[in-house]
Amino acid sequence: MEIFLQQIINGLVQGSVYALVALGYTMVYGILGLINFAHGEVVMIGAMLALSALTALLGVGVSALLALPLSIVLAMAGCMVLGYSIERIAYRPLRHAPRLAPLITAIGVSIVLQNLAMMIWGRSYHSFPQLIANDPHNFGGAIINDIQIIIFILALAIMAGLMVVVHRTKLGRAMRAVAENQHAAQLMGVDINRVISITFMLGSALAAIAGIMVSANYGLAHYYMGFLLGLKAFTAAVLGGIGNLRGAMLGGLLLGLIESLGAGYIGDMTGGFMGSNYQDVFAFFVLIAVLVFRPSGLFGERLAERA
Amino acid sequence: MKFAQKYGTLLAALVIALLLLPFITDALLGRGWVRIVDFAMLYIMLALGLNIVVGYAGLLDLGYIAFFAVGAYCYALAGSPHLAMTFPMAFPDGVHLSFWIILPMAALIAGGFGVLLGAPTLRLRGDYLAIVTLGFGEIIRIFLNNLNAPINLTNGPQGISRIDPVSIADVPLSVTQNIFGIEFPSVHLYFYLFLAFTALVILISQRLERSRIGRAWMAIREDEIAASAMGINTRNLKLLAFAMGAMFGGASGALFAGFQGFVSPESFSLIESIMVLCMVVLGGMGNIAGVVIGGVMLAVLPEVLRHSVVPLQQVLFGKTLVDPESLRMLLFGAALIVMMLYRPAGLIPSRVRRRELGTDEAVDKV
Numbered sequence: 035m036e037i038f039l040q041q042i043i044n045g046l047v048q049g050s051v052y053a054l055v056a057l058g059y060t061m062v063y064g065i066l067g068l069i070n071f072a073h074g075e076v077v078m079i080g081a082m083l084a085l086s087a088l089t090a091l092l093g094v095g096v097s098a099l100l101a102l103p104l105s106i107v108l109a110m111a112g113c114m115v116l117g118y119s120i121e122r123i124a125y126r127p128l129r130h131a132p133r134l135a136p137l138i139t140a141i142g143v144s145i146v147l148q149n150l151a152m153m154i155w156g157r158s159y160h161s162f163p164q165l166i167a168n169d170p171h172n173f174g175g176a177i178i179n180d181i182q183i184i185i186f187i188l189a190l191a192i193m194a195g196l197m198v199v200v201h202r203t204k205l206g207r208a209m210r211a212v213a214e215n216q217h218a219a220q221l222m223g224v225d226i227n228r229v230i231s232i233t234f235m236l237g238s239a240l241a242a243i244a245g246i247m248v249s250a251n252y253g254l255a256h257y258y259m260g261f262l263l264g265l266k267a268f269t270a271a272v273l274g275g276i277g278n279l280r281g282a283m284l285g286g287l288l289l290g291l292i293e294s295l296g297a298g299y300i301g302d303m304t305g306g307f308m309g310s311n312y313q314d315v316f317a318f319f320v321l322i323a324v325l326v327f328r329p330s331g332l333f334g335e336r337l338a339e340r341a
Numbered sequence: 342m343k344f345a346q347k348y349g350t351l352l353a354a355l356v357i358a359l360l361l362l363p364f365i366t367d368a369l370l371g372r373g374w375v376r377i378v379d380f381a382m383l384y385i386m387l388a389l390g391l392n393i394v395v396g397y398a399g400l401l402d403l404g405y406i407a408f409f410a411v412g413a414y415c416y417a418l419a420g421s422p423h424l425a426m427t428f429p430m431a432f433p434d435g436v437h438l439s440f441w442i443i444l445p446m447a448a449l450i451a452g453g454f455g456v457l458l459g460a461p462t463l464r465l466r467g468d469y470l471a472i473v474t475l476g477f478g479e480i481i482r483i484f485l486n487n488l489n490a491p492i493n494l495t496n497g498p499q500g501i502s503r504i505d506p507v508s509i510a511d512v513p514l515s516v517t518q519n520i521f522g523i524e525f526p527s528v529h530l531y532f533y534l535f536l537a538f539t540a541l542v543i544l545i546s547q548r549l550e551r552s553r554i555g556r557a558w559m560a561i562r563e564d565e566i567a568a569s570a571m572g573i574n575t576r577n578l579k580l581l582a583f584a585m586g587a588m589f590g591g592a593s594g595a596l597f598a599g600f601q602g603f604v605s606p607e608s609f610s611l612i613e614s615i616m617v618l619c620m621v622v623l624g625g626m627g628n629i630a631g632v633v634i635g636g637v638m639l640a641v642l643p644e645v646l647r648h649s650v651v652p653l654q655q656v657l658f659g660k661t662l663v664d665p666e667s668l669r670m671l672l673f674g675a676a677l678i679v680m681m682l683y684r685p686a687g688l689i690p691s692r693v694r695r696r697e698l699g700t701d702e703a704v705d706k707v
Contacts, residue, residue: 068468069468069471069472071471071472123678124678124682127682128681128682131681131685132399133466133467133468134395134399134401134467135681135685136681137401137467137468137471138401138618138622138677138680138681139677139678139681139682141403141615141618141674141677142673142674142675142676142677142678142681143674143678144674145615145670145671145673145674145677146671146674146675146678147674148670148674149667149668149670149671149674150671152667153663153667153671261479261611262479265472265475265476265479268472269476272469311483311487312483312487314479314480314483315480315483315484317476318473318476318477318479318480321472321473321476322461322462322473325461325462325465325469325473326461329464329465329469
């Protein structure tokens with residue numbers, strides 16, 4: 035029972051990070067109908083930027099409590115610039131091109147970012163400094179750390195904030211209008227390019243936070259961390275119904291749970307044939323299963339068949 | 342007939358040049374380069390296989406190297422002493438099937454994986470296929486890395502070694518052979534083998550391109566709804582393209598395993614998939630000549646970089662700042678972006694493809 039509870043806790047924490055990244059995929063997809071393959075790399079760049087900023091700030095003697103929020107803000111700003119540039123350079127010129135073209139540039143951007151990161155930060159794992167007290171709490175026999183609590187609550191708060199932005203502000207209304215029908219939105223006086231840019235920037239800011247959360251949780255950052263994370267977050271977005279914000283959040287949490295329970299019990303289920311080293315495989319099978327049985331996702335109203 | 346008259350001499354010259362290529366390369370650049378040329382041929386085969394999927398049918402496959410891996414491991418398991426370790430009772434000496442049995446087997450198994458992967462995803466939009474194949478490539482690698490316990494199938498990260506060399510009519514290609522008084526070192530022999538297979542793949546691609554199936558693929562690529570309105574069974578044909586590409590990948594994988602004598606999961610990373618995709622995109626999707634040239638360029642590029650980047654940096658900065666490996670990938674990524682933005686139809690575009698993808702004015706007027 036304790037193991038079960040522990041896996042639930044781990045799954046929810048990991049899942050809330052997936053949800054944040056999945057939101058980035060789903061927002062862009064909702065508006066452009068495009069899968070932003072490079073999104074996972076933005077997450078990685080966010081973590082790396084925060085790490086560098088932290089190291090630099092701590093190096094010049096800034097106190098830890100000030101350095102952490104500062105570096106988070108810096109990483110977010112950096113990722114917003116990055117997200118904006120990706121859209122400008124790789125997607126905007128191809129908005130009316132055949133579908134294959136932006137997919138290929140997206141892959142290109144992803145490869146370029148990954149290798150730039152490798153050149154700048156090297157191939158080795160970087161340890162993420164532990165700045166806030168990370169006391170473990172006993173929770174019905176399972177252990178939950180301070181950092182995990184912070185990640186979970188912060189993720190929920192950010193998602194709530196995003197919902198407010200999308201449903202209660204003028205910008206949010208413009209975003210929904212562009213997602214519904216670009217031409218009609220334009221005729222109503224919505225500056226489409228501006229809305230799309232802002233969407234990319236919002237998604238990238240969320241990605242930066244998610245990246246920092248992942249590396250703070252595991253204490254590690256690596257140039258390759260974005261790839262699998264991106265793949266899983268995309269799965270979460272599809273699971274929830276791509277293009278649907280609430281779906282992405284629930285899909286993320288659900289995927290986190292599936293993965294952590296699956297990894298916890300796969301040994302028992304297969305009689306020891308497969309161990310937790312197959313953890314990364316679950317997301318993939320979830321993806322295939324969703325695509326076979328319910329391509330529009332759990333909460334998707336829009337049909338995922340071709341537009 | 343006219344074609345034969347017009348290009349006959351040119352074709353003959355090309356064939357002779359290709360037949361002499363290993364000897365010329367050997368004499369001018371050294372034996373190491375013959376090996377590089379061999380690998381270039383393998384890459385061309387792979388790129389031609391991917392060209393069927395991406396170029397003809399317009400389906401973006403980002404895990405293509407997984408089929409290559411499947412083929413390579415098929416050969417490795419069916420032509421090495423490895424299985425003796427796991428099943429000493431059933432196979433006391435391991436399995437040593439003939440090359441001519443393993444090759445079709447590898448192609449068929451890889452094709453089967455292609456169908457398995459394509460069936461659920463091909464009904465959906467192309468984006469899904471791209472990301473599912475991306476995941477599939479990674480999954481295959483995870484399985485190859487972990488299937489060494491509890492039953493040792495793939496030997497995990499260490500990979501499988503001591504793989505039988507390819508033998509044609511009981512003549513192993515792994516040792517120097519003396520034919521008509523001419524010495525043919527192993528790399529030369531493999532070159533001819535690969536040349537023959539590449540020619541076969543080119544021939545098949547060309548026949549496919551002009552067949553009913555090929556035209557149906559291109560119709561699907563250009564407008565799926567219109568194609569299905571014309572009575573094309575889009576799902577089955579997309580599946581066929583996918584399986585066909587996977588089979589070519591599997592066959593090249595088997596050749597790779599026989600040539601290399603060793604396989605490990607490391608050879609089948611995402612980077613390789615991207616590299617093959619780059620070859621197809623750079624040369625011109627859907628154009629055989631373009632793909633071949635793209636393949637040659639990108640297979641030779643890493644070697645050129647290795648021999649130029651490091652010394653150049655030594656001269657300029659006195660130390661190596663950027664290793665050629667990551668520079669190569671950076672260039673590949675950048676090439677994908679730049680090609681799509683400025684020459685979407687590739688360096689040597691196929692005519693149909695240019696009309697579809699490009700804004701080329703000369704073609705637009707047609």
